Amino acid sequence: MAASVLERRAVLLEAADRVVQREGSAASMNLIAAEAGITKPILYRHFGDKSGLYRALAARHIDELLGRLRAALLTRGGLAARTRATVEAYLTAIERSPQIYRFLIQRAAVEEPDVRGEVEGFVRRFGDELAAGIRNEPSLAGIDELRATVWAHGIAGMVQAAGDWWLDHPEVPRAAVVDQLSALLLAGFDLD
Amino acid sequence: MAASVLERRAVLLEAADRVVQREGSAASMNLIAAEAGITKPILYRHFGDKSGLYRALAARHIDELLGRLRAALLTRGGLAARTRATVEAYLTAIERSPQIYRFLIQRAAVEEPDVRGEVEGFVRRFGDELAAGIRNEPSLAGIDELRATVWAHGIAGMVQAAGDWWLDHPEVPRAAVVDQLSALLLAGFDLD
DNA sequence: CTCATGGTGTTACCGTCGGTAACCTACTGT
DNA sequence: ACAGTAGGTTACCGACGGTAACACCATGAG
Numbered sequence: 195m196a197a198s199v200l201e202r203r204a205v206l207l208e209a210a211d212r213v214v215q216r217e218g219s220a221a222s223m224n225l226i227a228a229e230a231g232i233t234k235p236i237l238y239r240h241f242g243d244k245s246g247l248y249r250a251l252a253a254r255h256i257d258e259l260l261g262r263l264r265a266a267l268l269t270r271g272g273l274a275a276r277t278r279a280t281v282e283a284y285l286t287a288i289e290r291s292p293q294i295y296r297f298l299i300q301r302a303a304v305e306e307p308d309v310r311g312e313v314e315g316f317v318r319r320f321g322d323e324l325a326a327g328i329r330n331e332p333s334l335a336g337i338d339e340l341r342a343t344v345w346a347h348g349i350a351g352m353v354q355a356a357g358d359w360w361l362d363h364p365e366v367p368r369a370a371v372v373d374q375l376s377a378l379l380l381a382g383f384d385l386d
Numbered sequence: 387m388a389a390s391v392l393e394r395r396a397v398l399l400e401a402a403d404r405v406v407q408r409e410g411s412a413a414s415m416n417l418i419a420a421e422a423g424i425t426k427p428i429l430y431r432h433f434g435d436k437s438g439l440y441r442a443l444a445a446r447h448i449d450e451l452l453g454r455l456r457a458a459l460l461t462r463g464g465l466a467a468r469t470r471a472t473v474e475a476y477l478t479a480i481e482r483s484p485q486i487y488r489f490l491i492q493r494a495a496v497e498e499p500d501v502r503g504e505v506e507g508f509v510r511r512f513g514d515e516l517a518a519g520i521r522n523e524p525s526l527a528g529i530d531e532l533r534a535t536v537w538a539h540g541i542a543g544m545v546q547a548a549g550d551w552w553l554d555h556p557e558v559p560r561a562a563v564v565d566q567l568s569a570l571l572l573a574g575f576d577l578d
Numbered sequence: 579c580t581c582a583t584g585g586t587g588t589t590a591c592c593g594t595c596g597g598t599a600a601c602c603t604a605c606t607g608t
Numbered sequence: 609a610c611a612g613t614a615g616g617t618t619a620c621c622g623a624c625g626g627t628a629a630c631a632c633c634a635t636g637a638g
Contacts, residue, residue: 219496223596233617235598244596273575303495304411317547334575340558344566348548355509355543356536366532374536382574383465383526415625425588427627436625580638588631595624602617608610 203240203250206230210251215293219300223247248301255294256316259287260323267327276331278376281353284320285368288357295361299354317354321347349379395432395442398422402443407485411492415439440493447486448508451479452515459519468523470568473545476512477560480549487553491546509546513539541571 209230213221223244227234241247262283269279288295302315314322325346328334334342353375360371401422405413415436419426433439458475461468480487494507506514517538520526526534545567552563 222594224594232615234596235618236616238597239615277575300495303492318551321547321551334577337577340562341566341569344548344551344558344563345570347551348544348567348570351547351550352540352544354547355513356540358543359510359513359536359539366536370532371536374533375540377533378537378540378574379570380574381576382570382572383469384573385526385529414623416623424586426625427589428587430626431586582637583635585634586632588629590627590629592627593625596622598619598621600617600619603615604613605615606611606613 206237206240207247207251207254210247211254211294214251214297215291218293218296245305248305252298252301252316255298256319259284260319262287263320263323264327267324267330273331273333274376274380276327277379278372280324280327281375281379282368282372284353285357285360285371288361289368292361295357299358317350318347320354321350324350352379398429398432399439399443399446402439403446403486406443406489407483410485410488437497440497444490444493444508447490448511451476452511454479455512455515456519459516459522465523465525466568466572468519469571470564472516472519473567473571474560474564476545477549477552477563480553481560484553487549491550509542510539512546513542516542544571 206226210221210226213226213229217225223234223237226247227237230237237247241250263280266279266283267276269276298316302317305315323346325343328337328342328346329339331337356371356375360366360368398418402413402418405418405421409417415426415429418439419429422429429439433442454475455472458471459468461471490508494509497507517535520529520534520538521531523529548563548567552558552560
């Protein structure tokens with residue numbers, strides 16, 4: 195069948211996914227090929243090079259995460275509820291599969307130098323999405339364009355860094371992190 | 387003389403620095419050795435392995451940047467002034483030598499998996515420093531410990547990500563970015 | 579003067595990685 | 609029966625990080 199090349203691609207990506215989850219950054223093309231039961235050149239035929247494979251792998255997870263974030267950005271109940279939901283969606287995602295999350299962060303850092311622009315980094319795409327969300331936010335209607343953009347990318351990095359810290363402090367409940375970040379975003383340094 | 391081993395180390399680090407600035411992430415041990423006018427094994431005698439060299443190189447820049455940030459955190463004139471000064475110090479540093487900044491970010495991402503804890507990442511150390519600054523902030527006296535920590539790491543990531551975005555949008559003046567980020571930190575989503 | 583010693587340097591090598599060229603094989607349509 | 613073409617493999621390349629072994633040359637002791 196004609197679609198089998200796409201199916202094949204999906205199968206290979208799933209194999210790559212397993213290797214990344216298991217081996218972390220030691221996932222080599224040889225390992226991935228072995229996991230898929232084939233040899234290297236086939237991987238290269240499908241994905242061009244390592245960066246291509248990793249981009250395809252990243253795209254899959256990023257798209258899924260962005261979907262969740264988009265949904266969270268539409269939460270009903272006002273700005274505070276939407277803020278909490280979005281932060282929580284992000285933290286939930288990285289808590290569920292930290293290995294994948296680390297892979298995405300690392301790729302974004304290591305990939306950008308060459309293909310900057312073509313493939314946007316992980317936090318960058320989160321930031322773009324957030325910028326759209328902020329511009330559409332009813333309670334921030336008419337917000338300055340630059341302000342929305344800078345805020346969005348800043349907030350993306352904020353949630354990412356706090357989440358990164360939190361992964362090393364599992365004794366802190368997720369809700370507490372969500373509380374603190376949301377409070378900062380909603381009211382700034384003003385203490386309750 | 388006995389100190390010559392340290393001087394030598396410093397000379398080698400400076401050579402490595404030049405290569406990193408020139409070659410970016412393509413800085414290999416061979417290139418660095420050649421730049422220093424020697425061969426690989428000497429580098430290994432001094433720094434153990436590539437990670438050791440990079441850690442030494444990173445420590446130097448991180449220490450300098452953290453010094454600036456510490457100073458900014460002590461700016462007189464109230465919370466708003468200190469916030470602006472700290473954000474501005476960070477953005478000024480990454481604007482001055484973006485190549486070094488990218489190197490630090492990339493190393494933090496690629497290094498942490500193995501030696502997590504021993505060598506703290508770049509943004510992490512910024513976060514730690516900021517946490518101390520927040521706890522010592524007069525106008526936030528008695529702030530909850532967890533809140534200070536989560537805020538600090540979040541803010542560190544926020545400034546980093548916004549700075550990263552800003553490096554690709556040089557048409558935006560630095561002061562504008564500082565304005566927007568400071569406003570968000572001081573008052574949250576409340577529009578002026 | 580000779581000779582062991584230790585630091586400084588080199589050459590030459592190893593295993594592994596990303597990536598590719600060349601070949602092989604088996605199924606298809608004519 | 610045979611040409612063509614997917615789909616696959618083996619065997620290789622250059623570059624990397626890292627290391628072992630050896631060469632040089634100063635110094636101090638007998």
